[in-house]
Amino acid sequence: MTALPPNATIGLVGGGQLGRMSALAAARLGYRCHILTREVDSPAAQVSHAVTISDYSDPVSLRAFAEAVDVISFEFENVSAEGLDLLASIKPVRPAPSVLRISQDRLAEKSFLNGAGAATAPWAPVHSLDELQEAVARLGLPAVLKTTRLGYDGKGQAMLRSPDDLAPAFERLDPKPLVLEGFVDFAMEISVVIARGVDGTISAFDTVENRHKAHILDLTFAPARVAEAVSAAAQATARRVAEALDLVGLLAVEMFVDRTGRVLVNEIAPRPHNSGHWTIDACPASQFEMHIRSIAGLPLPPAVRHSDAVMKNLVGPADVALWPEILATPGLIPHLYGKAEAREGRKMGHVNRLFPRGGLPGEFGIRDALGVLGSDV
Ligand code: AMP
Numbered sequence: 001m002t003a004l005p006p007n008a009t010i011g012l013v014g015g016g017q018l019g020r021m022s023a024l025a026a027a028r029l030g031y032r033c034h035i036l037t038r039e040v041d042s043p044a045a046q047v048s049h050a051v052t053i054s055d056y057s058d059p060v061s062l063r064a065f066a067e068a069v070d071v072i073s074f075e076f077e078n079v080s081a082e083g084l085d086l087l088a089s090i091k092p093v094r095p096a097p098s099v100l101r102i103s104q105d106r107l108a109e110k111s112f113l114n115g116a117g118a119a120t121a122p123w124a125p126v127h128s129l130d131e132l133q134e135a136v137a138r139l140g141l142p143a144v145l146k147t148t149r150l151g152y153d154g155k156g157q158a159m160l161r162s163p164d165d166l167a168p169a170f171e172r173l174d175p176k177p178l179v180l181e182g183f184v185d186f187a188m189e190i191s192v193v194i195a196r197g198v199d200g201t202i203s204a205f206d207t208v209e210n211r212h213k214a215h216i217l218d219l220t221f222a223p224a225r226v227a228e229a230v231s232a233a234a235q236a237t238a239r240r241v242a243e244a245l246d247l248v249g250l251l252a253v254e255m256f257v258d259r260t261g262r263v264l265v266n267e268i269a270p271r272p273h274n275s276g277h278w279t280i281d282a283c284p285a286s287q288f289e290m291h292i293r294s295i296a297g298l299p300l301p302p303a304v305r306h307s308d309a310v311m312k313n314l315v316g317p318a319d320v321a322l323w324p325e326i327l328a329t330p331g332l333i334p335h336l337y338g339k340a341e342a343r344e345g346r347k348m349g350h351v352n353r354l355f356p357r358g359g360l361p362g363e364f365g366i367r368d369a370l371g372v373l374g375s376d377v
Pocket of ligand 1: 121144155157181182183184185186189212215266267
């Protein structure tokens with residue numbers, strides 16, 4: 001496909017904040033967005049040209065949506081295989097359905113990653129309690145048992161510490177099959193967001209460091225405070241994965257750095273990612289612009305960073321209650337997603353704080369710079 005001309009329409013599946021920020025980036029490039037979502041008054045639809053409100057598996061809606069747009073991408077990955085095939089039979093789908101099928105299924109994902117030469121924690125498929133017992137005998141405890149599909153933000157997983165944990169965890173986690181992973185005693189969690197264009201050009205943002213609270217991303221530090229060799233290994237891994245997938249679009253690669261400095265991939269997401277939100281304010285072209293450029297067939301600029309940054313998520317009612325203070329704090333760059341209801345654990349917005357390149361302060365400096373949001377650093 002040649003480049004999508006201005007005023008063309010990009011179809012985005014999913015109505016959340018990733019779609020909202022992609023749509024804002026698309027608007028700056030002169031495109032319109034049409035959102036497909038189940039949700040009325042979704043964050044993405046609030047800033048878009050058109051919306052189809054429908055279940056993701058309804059063939060009539062999927063067909064009408066595909067016919068109304070010029071190219072299709074995602075901020076939400078869990079569309080059925082049949083739905084993806086239907087969309088792809090009408091308009092270009094980027095990233096390709098084959099990429100989504102891999103990222104939708106942890107077993108397919110891990111086989112693919114290992115086959116592409118990307119290391120992961122040791123793992124084993126689990127279809128039965130017997131198989132779980134065998135897997136634990138091999139991988140040892142502690143270990144993490146996860147659903148293969150539909151898990152996010154720590155949902156659909158259980159930590160196994162003693163043999164007594166096996167049966168209850170196996171019973172509780174659904175749908176089956178499951179996957180057992182060896183527990184990684186990580187020194188740090190890092191990620192790389194990488195874009196690959198229609199012509200195979202690659203632009204990768206710097207390796208960043210992520211800290212979670214209650215399984216939800218809390219803070220991202222850009223760049224990651226790791227040895228150069230570790231950052232380079234993460235970049236090489238992301239590039240290898242993007243190429244092996246023959247990716248067209250954006251991909252986030254989440255990794256663990258273990259105590260020996262080895263980089264292990266935890267999971268991949270073929271879409272904009274929460275750990276790339278810092279790029280909106282610290283880079284000339286954000287992850288959302290890279291997403292839109294890559295799926296629209298536009299040239300990809302280098303993913304340069306003009307500033308160091310810390311991103312802090314605003315989660316649930318407690319963080320939203322701080323909004324007036326956030327707005328009144330110099331240096332905090334606020335982003336709110338337009339969600340009407342601030343439920344516990346719900347991502348409501350985020351804040352970016354920039355620092356001169358090379359000038360990311362230590363913990364105390366960051367705490368100070370985040371003001372009312374700094375207490376958890
Ligand atoms: P996930 O849903 O796979 O992204 O996992 C959510 C979080 O759980 C990760 O960001 C880690 O903090 C933790 N986690 C997941 N898998 C492992 C593992 N194999 N070893 C240690 N921690 C893990």
